[in-house]
Every structure is written in C-alpha cells, then in structure tokens.
Amino acid sequence: xxxxxxxxxxxxxxxxxxxxxxxxxxxxxxxxxxxxxxxxxxxxxxxxxxxxxxxxxxxxxxxxxxxxxxxxxxxxxxxxxxxxxxxxxxxxxxxxxxxxxxxxxxxxxxxxxxxxxxxxxxxxxxxxxxxxxxxxxxxxxxxxxxxxxxxxxxxxxxxxxxxxxxxxxxxxxxxxxxxxxxxxxxxxxxxxxxxxxxxxxxxxxxxxxxxxxxxxxxxxxxxxxxxxxxxxxxxxxxxxxxxxxxxxxxxxxxxxxxxxxxxxxxxxxxxxxxxxxxxxxxxxxxxxxxxxxxxxxxxxxxxx
Amino acid sequence: xxxxxxxxxxxxxxxxxxxxxxxxxxxxxxxxxxxxxxxxxxxxxxxxxxxxxxxxxxxxxxxxxxxxxxxxxxxxxxxxxxxxxxxxxxxxxxxxxxxxxxxxxxxxxxxxxxxxxxxxxxxxxxxxxxxxxxxxxxxxxxxxxxxxxxxxxxxxxxxxxxxxxxxxxxxxxxxxxxxxxxxxxxxxxxxxxxxxxxxxxxxxxxxxxxxxxxxxxxxxxxxxxxxxxxxxxxxxxxxxxxxxxxxxxxxxxxxxxxxxxxxxxxxxxxxxxxxxxxxxxxxxxxxxxxxxxxxxxxxxxxxxxxxxxxxxxxxxxxxxxxxxxxxxxxxxxxxxxxxxxxxxxxxxxxxxxxxxxxxxxxxxx
Amino acid sequence: xxxxxxxxxxxxxxxxxxxxxxxxxxxxxxxxxxxxxxxxxxxxxxxxxxxxxxxxxxxxxxxxxxxxxxxxxxxxxxxxxxxxxxxxxxxxxxxxxxxxxxxxxxxxxxxxxxxxxxxxxxxxxxxxxxxxxxxxxxxxxxxxxxxxxxxxxxxxxxxxxxxxxxxxxxxxxxxxxxxxxxxxxxxxxxxxxxxxxxxxxxxxxxxxxxxxxxxxxx
Numbered sequence: 001x002x003x004x005x006x007x008x009x010x011x012x013x014x015x016x017x018x019x020x021x022x023x024x025x026x027x028x029x030x031x032x033x034x035x036x037x038x039x040x041x042x043x044x045x046x047x048x049x050x051x052x053x054x055x056x057x058x059x060x061x062x063x064x065x066x067x068x069x070x071x072x073x074x075x076x077x078x079x080x081x082x083x084x085x086x087x088x089x090x091x092x093x094x095x096x097x098x099x100x101x102x103x104x105x106x107x108x109x110x111x112x113x114x115x116x117x118x119x120x121x122x123x124x125x126x127x128x129x130x131x132x133x134x135x136x137x138x139x140x141x142x143x144x145x146x147x148x149x150x151x152x153x154x155x156x157x158x159x160x161x162x163x164x165x166x167x168x169x170x171x172x173x174x175x176x177x178x179x180x181x182x183x184x185x186x187x188x189x190x191x192x193x194x195x196x197x198x199x200x201x202x203x204x205x206x207x208x209x210x211x212x213x214x215x216x217x218x219x220x221x222x223x224x225x226x227x228x229x230x231x232x233x234x235x236x237x238x239x240x241x242x243x244x245x246x247x248x249x250x251x252x253x254x255x256x257x258x259x260x261x262x263x264x265x266x267x268x269x270x271x272x273x274x275x276x277x278x279x280x281x282x283x284x285x286x287x288x289x290x291x292x293x294x295x296x297x298x299x300x301x302x303x304x
Numbered sequence: 305x306x307x308x309x310x311x312x313x314x315x316x317x318x319x320x321x322x323x324x325x326x327x328x329x330x331x332x333x334x335x336x337x338x339x340x341x342x343x344x345x346x347x348x349x350x351x352x353x354x355x356x357x358x359x360x361x362x363x364x365x366x367x368x369x370x371x372x373x374x375x376x377x378x379x380x381x382x383x384x385x386x387x388x389x390x391x392x393x394x395x396x397x398x399x400x401x402x403x404x405x406x407x408x409x410x411x412x413x414x415x416x417x418x419x420x421x422x423x424x425x426x427x428x429x430x431x432x433x434x435x436x437x438x439x440x441x442x443x444x445x446x447x448x449x450x451x452x453x454x455x456x457x458x459x460x461x462x463x464x465x466x467x468x469x470x471x472x473x474x475x476x477x478x479x480x481x482x483x484x485x486x487x488x489x490x491x492x493x494x495x496x497x498x499x500x501x502x503x504x505x506x507x508x509x510x511x512x513x514x515x516x517x518x519x520x521x522x523x524x525x526x527x528x529x530x531x532x533x534x535x536x537x538x539x540x541x542x543x544x545x546x547x548x549x550x551x552x553x554x555x556x557x558x559x560x561x562x563x564x565x566x567x568x569x570x571x572x573x574x575x576x577x578x579x580x581x582x583x584x585x586x587x588x589x590x591x592x593x594x595x596x597x598x599x600x601x602x603x604x605x606x607x608x609x610x611x612x613x614x615x616x617x618x619x620x621x622x623x624x625x626x627x628x629x630x631x632x633x634x635x636x637x638x639x640x641x642x643x644x645x646x647x648x649x650x651x652x653x654x655x656x657x658x659x660x661x662x663x664x665x666x667x668x669x
Numbered sequence: 670x671x672x673x674x675x676x677x678x679x680x681x682x683x684x685x686x687x688x689x690x691x692x693x694x695x696x697x698x699x700x701x702x703x704x705x706x707x708x709x710x711x712x713x714x715x716x717x718x719x720x721x722x723x724x725x726x727x728x729x730x731x732x733x734x735x736x737x738x739x740x741x742x743x744x745x746x747x748x749x750x751x752x753x754x755x756x757x758x759x760x761x762x763x764x765x766x767x768x769x770x771x772x773x774x775x776x777x778x779x780x781x782x783x784x785x786x787x788x789x790x791x792x793x794x795x796x797x798x799x800x801x802x803x804x805x806x807x808x809x810x811x812x813x814x815x816x817x818x819x820x821x822x823x824x825x826x827x828x829x830x831x832x833x834x835x836x837x838x839x840x841x842x843x844x845x846x847x848x849x850x851x852x853x854x855x856x857x858x859x860x861x862x863x864x865x866x867x868x869x870x871x872x873x874x875x876x877x878x879x880x881x882x883x884x885x886x887x
Contacts, residue, residue: 095362225441
C-alpha cells in the first residue's frame with residue numbers, strides 16, 4: 001500500500017509536467033484553433049535559457065522568473081510574426097508552419113548548446129531529499145512540482161475569471177468578431193494567449209530538466225506526446241481537463257511502468273516498461289474512439 | 305478534356321519518362337544514388353497524396369508504414385538462415401522462407417503495410433482533421449520504439465543488416481555490378497537502384513492516376529469536399545476512407561522496402577519521426593491533390609537538408625553563414641525557416657503556382 | 670463581393686436615423702462599413718474626423734455597434750457581457766452598470782446567468798445594454814426586431830428613443846420592420862440593391878405610396 005501511494009505521488013509529479021504542457025496546448029487551441037506541434041521544443045528551449053541564466057550566475061528562482069518573462073515575450077512574438085500571416089490559410093499549412101517551428105527550436109538548441117551533458121545545479125528547483133510519512137517515502141522535489149503546478153493553474157484560473165484582461169482573452173478566443181465591436185484588440189489577445197502558453201511550457205520544460213535530468217534537445221519529445229494524450233483525455237478545449245488529464249495520465253503510466261514486471265509474471269506477453277509511449281498512443285486512440293470530446297469537453301454534433 | 309490539351313499532356317508525360325530514363329547518363333554515380341532516394345520519397349508521397357490530398361485525411365504517420373515495409377523486406381531477404389546467422393530468430397508461425405530475392409520482397413512489403421494501413425484506417429474513421437494528425441503523429445513516434453521490442457526478430461536497436469546475404473538475393477550490392485540481360489548492359493549498383501526506384505515510382509504514379517480518374521478518385525474527392533454530400537449520394541464513406549489509408553500505406557511500404565534494399569540495412573533509426581513529417585511537408589509543397597507537384601515535393605524534401613550541408617562544404621555561402629551552416633543544428637534551423645517562408649509565399653503548395661504555368665496530370669476539381 | 674454601390678448618408682448630433690429596405694439591399698453592410706467591420710472604399714466622418722478602418726479603434730472612439738443576431742457572448746454571464754461592453758472605459762464602470770440596470774432591472778437579479786440561456790428578447794436587450802456600457806455617442810443597431818415578439822420590439826425601441834431624446838444619443842438603426850423604425854426615427858433612408866432609393870423625414874416616408882405598399886403593407 002505504501003508502495004502504491006509512493007508511485008501515485010511520483011505519477012502526480014510527472015503528471016503535473018504533462019498537465020502543464022497540455023494546458024499550453026489547450027490554451028493555444030482555444031485561442032487560435034491550432035495545435036502547436038512545436039510546444040514541446042519551445043518548452044525545451046526555455047529550459048535551456050533558464051540553464052544559461054543560471055550559468056551566468058543568476059540565482060535559480062530569479063532565472064526561473066526571467067525565463068517565464070522571456071518565454072512569454074517569445075510566444076507573443078511568434079504569434080504575431082509566424083502564425084498571423086497564415087491565419088486564414090488551410091489547416092495543413094498552419095500545421096506545417098508549427099512543424100517548421102519545431103525544427104527551428106530543435107536546431108537552435110542543438111546549435112547553441114550542443115554536445116556536453118547539461119544539468120541544473122543540485123537541489124534546484126527543489127531539494128531532492130526524501131521524507132517519510134507513515135511509512136510512505138516521498139521526494140520533496142515531487143511535492144514541490146505538484147504544488148507549484150497547482151498554484152500556477154490556480155493563478156491562471158483566477159486571472160481568467162476575475163481580471164478584465166482575462167475576461168477579454170476569453171471573449172476574444174470565443175467570439176472574435178463581437179469582441180472587436182467592444183474595442184478588444186483581438187489580434188493582440190491571441191498573441192497574449194500564445195505568450196501564456198509559452199510560459200506554461202517553460203515551466204514544464206524546467207521541471208522536466210529537474211525531474212528527468214539531463215537537459216538535452218530531445219527531452220521534451222516524449223512529454224509532448226503525453227501532453228497530447230492528456231489534452232485529448234480532458235477535452236481539447238478544456239483547460240481544467242488538460243490538467244486533470246495530465247495528472248491522471250501521469251499516475252496511470254507510472255503504475256503501468258511499476259507493475260509491468262508483475263504483469264509479465266502473470267502472463268502478459270509484452271514488457272510494457274519500455275513501451276510507455278505506445279501505451280499513451282493506444283490510450284489517445286481509445287479515448288478518441290469512445291468519447292471524442294474527452295472527459296470535460298462538449299460533444300460536437302456531427303450528422304452524416 | 306479538350307484535344308489540344310490532351311496532346312500537350314501526353315507529350316509532357318512522355319518527356320518526363322524519357323528524362324527519367326536517360327538522366328543517369330548525365331549523373332555521377334553518387335548523384336544517381338541520391339536520385340534513387342528522391343524516387344523513394346516520390347513513391348511514398350504518391351501514396352500520401354491519395355490519403356491527404358484526395359480524401360483529406362491528415363497523416364503524420366506514414367513513416368511508420370515505411371518502417372513496416374522496410375522490416376518485412378529485410379526479414380524476407382534474410383530468411384531463417386540469415387536471421388540465425390545474426391543470432392536472431394523468427395517465430396515459427398511467421399511465413400518466413402529461406403531467403404528471397406530482394407525485388408520480390410517489395411510487393412509483399414507493400415501488401416503487409418497495406419493491411420496494416422487498413423487497420424489503422426478503421427479507427428481513423430472516427431477521427432478528423434487535427435485529431436487524426438495527433439494520433440498519426442503518436443503512431444510515428446511509437447513505431448520506432450515498438451520495432452525495438454521483439455528483439456529476436458527485429459534485432460532491437462541494431463536492426464537487421466543485409467550484408468551477410470548471398471549474392472543472388474541482393475542484386476548488385478556486393479560486386480557493384482548488375483547485368484541486364486535484355487539490354488545486355490551492366491549497371492552499377494547505384495544506377496540500378498535509381499532505375500528500380502523510378503520504375504516503381506512511375507508505375508505507382510500510373511496506378512494512382514488511373515485510380516484517381518475512375519470511380520475511387522471521384523469518391524475520394526467527394527469524401528474530402530463534403531462528407532454530407534458524399535454519403536447522401538451513396539458513396540460509402542467508411543470503405544473509401546479505409547481504402548485510402550490502405551493504399552497510402554501500401555505505397556509507403558514499397559518505399560520502405562526499397563529504402564532497405566538500397567541501404568542494405570534497416571534499423572529503428574531509419575524511420576524517425578522526422579521522416580513522417582517530411583512526407584507531409586512533401587505533399588503540402590507539391591500542393592494537395594496534385595500529382596505533378598509530387599516530383600517537386602520529393603526534390604524539396606530530399607535536397608533541402610542535404611543541400612544546406614553541401615553548400616556549407618563547398619563554401620559558397622557568405623562567411624558568417626558558412627561556419628554556422630556546418631555546425632550541428634543549423635541545417636534544422638535553416639530547413640524550418642525555409643519551410644515557413646515557403647508556406648507564407650505558397651500556402652497551397654507548388655500546385656497553385658504550377659497550375660498557372662502548366663496543368664496537373666489528373667483533372668483537378 | 671461588392672454590396673454597396675456608392676451611398677452617402679448622415680446622422681446629425683442627437684438624431685435617430687433609420688435605414689430601411691428589403692433583404693440583401695446592403696443595410697447590414699452599411700452599418701459594418703461604419704463600424705469598421707468590413708472593408709470600405711470612401712470615408713466615414715465622425716465629428717468631422719475620419720474614422721479608422723479597424724473595428725477595435727472605431728469602438729474606442731465612441732461608436733457602439735449592436736450587431737445582427739445580437740452577438741452576445743453566450744458562454745459568459747450577463748455581468749461579464751456588460752463589463753466587456755465597458756472594455757474601453759477606464760473608470761465609472763460601476764455607475765454605468767447602475768444606469769443600465771436602471772433601464773433593464775431584470776439584469777441586476779440575473780447577472781450571473783449565462784447569456785446563452787436568455788430568451789431572444791433578453792439577449793437583444795443585453796446586446797443593447799452592452800453597447801451602452803461603452804457610453805457611445807453613436808449607436809448602430811442592426812435589425813433589432815429580428816425574431817422578437819412585437820411587444821418586446823416596442824419596448825426596445827422605446828428605450829432607444831428615450832436615450833435619444835434625453836441624452837442626445839445619436840442612433841443609426843437598420844430595420845426590416847419599417848413601421849416601428851419610421852415611428853421612432855427622425856429621418857430615414859430607403860436602400861435598394863446597394864443604393865439609396867429614397868430619403869427624407871420619417872413622417873414623409875411613412876406617407877409615401879411605394880413605401881407604404883412595399884414595406885408597410887397597406
């Protein structure tokens with residue numbers, strides 16, 4: 001039982017990472033109707049920026065905040081410069097553009113920081129020691145990740161619910177034409193959406209570097225797939241769903257990995273441990289087949 | 305089709321075929337092998353065009369079908385003796401013989417991949433647009449990992465090496481000389497791969513053209529343009545959608561088999577996610593629904609990464625860019641930037657530009 | 670596709686002007702051209718100054734547009750809709766809310782209700798209230814009577830008329846319901862096939878033979 005709880009906590013921590021990236025994906029999809037295939041690479045690039053800031057002697061949490069600001073600005077710039085020109089182009093064109101961004105960020109990270117293994121200093125962002133409650137061993141880092149994630153999600157929710165800008169953002173995403181009539185500059189609102197998403201992705205990237213060192217250009221590729229799975233599970237337009245989906249997926253995948261050996265002993269033919277990615281894939285597929293709108297999404301009526 | 309146009313079109317096709325046939329005479333051996341790979345891309349693109357350009361189903365996973373074709377071909381070429389020689393083993397229930405000539409594995413690889421594609425097409429029925437893109441993307445990421453697992457069959461991370469095979473199965477790979485009895489000519493291995501790839505490519509193109517002209521083609525386009533209209537006019541959506549998946553997978557499987565034969569080795573790394581992305585890029589560059597554009601699409605996706613590197617070696621870039629272009633990661637960046645710029649200028653691909661200059665081989669709706 | 674073929678109209682300070690005409694005459698396009706929602710060739714002068722070509726900046730200058738089909742933010746609450754109406758305003762939003770609640774008392778009680786669950790008439794009132802929250806100097810209304818019961822239509826026009834008379838709010842209203850539009854307005858234009866066919870004081874148009882036969886039903 002203790003073992004189970006331990007694995008659940010670990011799963012919640014990795015689930016937080018997936019949930020943050022999934023939230024970023026959902027934000028952009030809600031705002032601009034686009035699936036940003038480059039979200040993972042952008043997050044990875046942000047993590048490298050954080051690392052670089054720390055290398056330059058900036059204290060970790062200051063670097064963390066600085067990275068958020070830079071990532072936010074980057075997201076805004078990308079929407080204005082790269083996405084806006086193809087706003088009215090066919091869906092596939094926009095997909096290709098985000099794939100182009102994927103290649104650019106991947107290449108830039110390799111070019112700027114190639115070669116050696118890079119890690120953040122020890123005990124950053126959170127101490128990696130463990131403590132024990134009633135026989136259950138828990139890592140402080142995991143708790144830190146979970147709490148910061150919940151805090152961020154809460155802050156974001158409050159922003160959307162209670163502030164004028166948040167309200168304007170919601171309106172601009174849902175009803176761009178009517179929003180213009182009340183004076184909302186819809187284009188910039190969408191850009192802010194991309195900025196927020198980039199900042200969330202940055203947190204996901206920085207936590208990934210902490211939880212699954214070392215820092216390397218390919219580190220967010222699997223996380224992106226898991227984030228897709230989480231977003232689909234929660235409902236591609238539901239921010240809350242994305243977070244819940246991420247947490248659930250994290251726990252699920254971790255349990256699968258932990259008990260894969262036991263499953264094999266019971267006669268299950270394949271070793272699932274190395275197959276977490278394909279498992280996530282099958283998972284996405286299953287959810288889309290059974291309930292295409294996800295747990296919290298609204299069903300779109302399709303009459304054919 | 306008006307008669308004037310018809311004459312021009314036939315002339316264009318003939319010119320194209322002749323060009324393909326005589327090109328190796330003007331190319332170095334190395335370039336011939338490059339063009340063979342362009343041909344391999346061309347085959348995979350033709351299949352994807354049918355799926356994405358004609359029925360409108362976005363697939364970011366056709367690299368996975370190539371992988372299946374590639375592995376099937378390798379396993380068949382090696383046969384049980386070959387597998388044993390590499391300390392591998394095929395399960396007894398698999399119809400693996402004692403080793404097959406490489407050319408004959410191509411249609412089989414296509415068939416197996418096609419069946420696979422059919423089964424992917426079934427759940428795809430319920431997915432549309434970006435969801436389908438997501439799922440196929442996940443497929444592309446997963447397949448290299450899945451292929452690592454049954455190590456005794458696939459050779460795990462090391463893959464399958466064909467070099468140990470006897471001469472009569474691997475055409476020309478070992479002595480670099482292929483004798484063509486009909487023409488009484490000797491070809492180098494690279495020239496032979498060029499002709500093999502492009503013969504299949506042209507054959508595939510002809511088949512696609514015939515398909516798309518006929519009833520399946522009209523049905524495909526009906527599916528893409530309006531599902532409501534298609535169903536109400538009696539077109540069975542489901543069967544055509546899965547058929548399109550199967551066909552595109554078959555083409556990809558043939559391409560994958562060819563790639564294995566040409567490289568004489570296949571590993572999980574032969575079919576990375578990037579490959580699937582490249583295929584989709586190729587179709588969009590070509591222009592959705594255009595068969596003529598596919599040639600340009602294949603050239604683009606093959607040569608852009610290669611070209612950046614080659615330009616850097618040759619030194620014809622301005623100084624600042626020179627060093628940058630050679631360093632790891634830069635080619636990727638340049639590729640991405642070029643891609644985005646091309647999308648800005650030609651959001652509908654080369655076809656929109658081409659159709660003002662010439663015309664597509666099939667009648668475009 | 671060009672909907673208007675050279676029109677010219679004006680609204681004087683404190684006037685209420687109606688634009689009538691059959692479907693497809695270009696009435697909605699006229700309003701959209703003013704608010705900057707569609708591309709236009711030619712100039713729109715507001716207070717003697719040219720209006721910008723973007724809807725957002727036009728709204729900021731004091732032009733409130735109540736679009737065809739209401740355009741309410743259905744997933745947001747009544748209060749959120751109203752607050753968004755005051756988006757361009759910096760202070761005094763609280764007073765504006767009170768004013769609006771004065772015109773539509775029911776909104777105060779149901780402010781947390783989702784706008785999408787309101788009836789057609791209530792949504793039209795909400796759309797109007799939202800535009801008023803911006804303290805506009807010119808109100809553009811597009812087919813407010815569409816799909817509404819006659820009683821509600823009268824109520825809405827009565828409120829608009831009141832605003833026009835008491836606060837000198839200039840109004841340009843596009844309407845298919847010629848009767849109620851001519852009753853409430855000072856002047857009117859008749860648009861047909863993208864051009865102005867007739868214009869003049871509303872009472873005159875109401876007495877005009879052709880207008881009566883085609884648009885007033887008698």
